[in-house]
Amino acid sequence: MSKQKGNLSIHSENIFPIIKKWLYSDHDIFIRELISNGCDAITKVKRLHSLGEADIKGERDFYVKVVLDKTARTLKFIDNGIGMTDEEVKKYINQIAFSGAEDFLKNYKDKGDRDQIIGHFGLGFYSSFMVADVVEIHTLSYRPGTEAVKWRCDGGTEFEMEAGDRTERGTEITLHLGQDGESFLNEFTVRETIEKYCSFMPYPIYFEVADKEPEKDKDGNIIVSEPEALNDTAPLYLKQPNACNDEDYKIFYRKTFKDFREPLFWIHLNMDYPFNLKGILYFPKLNTEFDTIEGRIKLYNSQVFVADNIKEVIPEFLLLLKGVIDCPDLPLNVSRSFLQNDGFVRKISDYITKKVADKLNSLFKDNRAEFEKFWEDISPFVKYGLIKDHKFYEKIEGIVLYKTTSEQYVTAQEYLEKHTGKLEKQIYYVSDPIQQAQYVKLLKEHEVEAVILEHSIDSAFISHMEMKKNDIHFKRVDSDISELMKDSDQGVDEEIKNKEVEALTAVFNKALNKENTKLQLENLKSEDIAAMIILSEDNRRMQEMMQRYSLGGFNPSMMPSEEILVLNKKHPLIQFCLRHAKVDSEEVKLVAQQVYDLAMLSHKPLSPEAMTSFIGRSNEIMKRMITFQENN
Incomplete structure (x- = not known):
């Protein structure tokens, strides 16, 4: 053919600068596009051969090769696929935005569909101009008697095209890399x-540095080794689940996510109708704090990587997991807002949610002991899912476990049944088992268990559960004094009790240098x-919410304290304060201050100033005890 020059035919006005600079947000995407096109070209020639329309002379070793030449500043993409004639170059390359893959599918869609076509040879090819000043194509069609073609473009709208010297079927694209x-x-x-x-494209991809x-070996001889493909052409997720064993899943996990901790368990997704979706979701061993959990769901389209963590397709709470999802039917040439509102995409999302819920339910029912073993690791994920996804909540809320202070795991229903006759539709919990140990001990003395809810997500979780289930209320162990802990009030003279409360309030107000100590006098069984x-539970939740969401930081002094000091009238120290309530003595002051700080220590950490005073006072009380002992 004679050498030709011409202008690229633009189907949309001024589209070329857009393609060159703005079509893709990530410049490295050109590698995906050009390798995809190479795989696409191989798929085409294989299909034509199967239809008897192409003679590949017994060839079976298909490949895509990437060659870097640092000296020449070139990056080449070579395939032994279908190749192109000069007419096809004019049609598929010179006419931007005309997809060769779409045209090919139109012609052959009724002649078999064993292999998926990936990529769109057209716009994808032009992504190369994001990194290259000059792009060349050397191609030879599978068609007998056709001439090789050489095409060249410097990134403007002009090209040069002439006969080439390629002798093997396929295409070689050379990028002359610019700045x-x-x-x-x-x-x-x-x-x-x-x-x-x-990583999972369907034909071997080799990489060479020219x-x-x-x-060389130790004797200076050049080591000749067989080239190794960078990709896995038959990834595990495309296989039937019954053809995979546990070790296969673990190896795939380690290789794909570079995580050498074993996953807890996994779900193999394998659906052909009403849409095609394959994949594997792994439950990793999570970190202790919800804020530091980093999952990774890799989305593929016909073995071509699309993006990580596309929340328009994958339910947001599942992004805490790690996995691979491949959906050839997914519409990708649309905006993310379209994906978010697309009914088909919602069906995909619902299917994934259902499969995860089904897996958790089967684990709970078939192997409760194993489920309990996993619970501490998966509970943040499950709780987040319950909050974020109503359908997931409906399928899973009955198997949510709560760890009790006696190291047992129970559901909410099991907890309530265990405490029938003692508690009315309420679940006691601790957020700090050590700090709140005194309250736990009091409840245990009355055969009441508390559950441990110490994760950062638990505050939102329990509020959500109460909203969904009106007949259950969560109460932290220090939110009130259970009737189980008190002696009966029968026979108590209310007038006398009120006077005692008034007297003790005056003692503690003076000792603590406060004006409004909120005090409650009870006869505790212990x-x-x-x-x-x-x-109160409501007051503390309000404080926590303000602290969590306040933009300028929450100052506790901004909200009046509703903490109540409950005094046990049976205790000798309280009896001492009552007997000497009208005596202005240092001993009464010391006892009142120490009683208050000890109670506060069981409730929450003391401030630095309060802790300093507490330690100094404790030393003073011990010195007085020694002095008293020596004098008597």
Whole structure:
């Protein structure tokens, strides 16, 4: 053919600068596009051969090869696929925005569909101009008697096209890297990008560095080794679940996510109708704090990587997991807002949610002991899912476990049944088992268990559960004094009790230098505890919410304290304060201050100033005890 020059035919006005600069937000995407096109070309020639329309002469070793030449500043993409004639170059390359893959599918859609076509040879090809100043194509069609074609473009709207010298079927695309492609002269960057986007593409992908010094053995001989593909052409997620064993899943997890901790368990997704979706979701061993959990769901379209963590497709709470999802039917040439509102995409999301819920339910019912073993690791994920996804909540709320202070795991229903006759539709919990140990001990003395809810998500979780289930209320162990802990009030003279409360309030107000100490006098069954601090559940949740959401930081002094000091009238220290309530003595003051701080220590940490005073006072009380002992 004679040498030709011409202008690229633009189907949409001024589209070329948009393609070159703004079509893709990530410049490294050109590697995915060009390798996808190479795989696409191989799929086409294989299908034509199966239809008897292409003779590939017994060839079975298909490949895509990427060659970096740092000296020449080039990056080549070579395949032995279908190739192109000069007419096809004019149609699929010179006419931007005309998809060769779509045209091919139109012609062959009724002749078999064993292999999916991936990529769209057209716009994807032009992503190369994001990093290259000049792009060349050397191609030879599978059609007998056709001439090789050489095509060249410097990034403007003009091209040159002439006969080429390629002798093997396929296509070689050479990018002459410009300033924007400087980073792709780095061998590690190219290799990492291929592995990022092309790990599961259907044909072997090889990477070579043309001007790299050959590796030698200790005697100086060049080591000749077989090239290894960077990708897995038959990834585990495409196989039937019954063809995979536990070790297969663990190996795939380690290789895909570079995480050498074993996953807890996994779900193999395998659906062909009404949409095609394959994948594996792994439940990793999570960190202790919800804020530090980082999952990763890799979304693929026909083995081509699309993106991580597309929450428009994958339910948001599942993004705490790790996994691979491949959905060839997913519409990708649309905005993310379209995906979010698309009914088909919602069906995909609902299907994934259902499969996860089904897996959790089957684990709970078939192997409760194993489920309990996993619970501490998966509970933040499950609770987050219950909050964020109503359908997930409906399927899973009955199997949510609560760990009790006696190290047992129970459901909410099991907890309530265990405490029938003692508690009315309420679940006691602790947020700090050590700090709140005194309250736990009091409840245990009356055969009442508390559950441990110490994770950062638990505050939102229990509020959500109460909203959904009106017949259950969560109460922290220090939110009130259970009737179980008190002696009967029968026979108590209310007038006398009120006077005692008034007298003790005056003692504690003076000792604590306060004006409004909120005090409650009770006859507790236990004589070991002098005093306790309680804070209503609603008040504490309000404080926690303000602290969590306040933009300028929450100052506790902004909200008046509702903490109540509960004094046990049976205890000798409280009896002492009552007997000497009208005596202005240092001893009464010391006892009142110490009683208050001891109660507060069981409720929450003391401030630095209060702790300093507490330690100094404790030393003073012990010195007085020694002095008293020696004088008597």
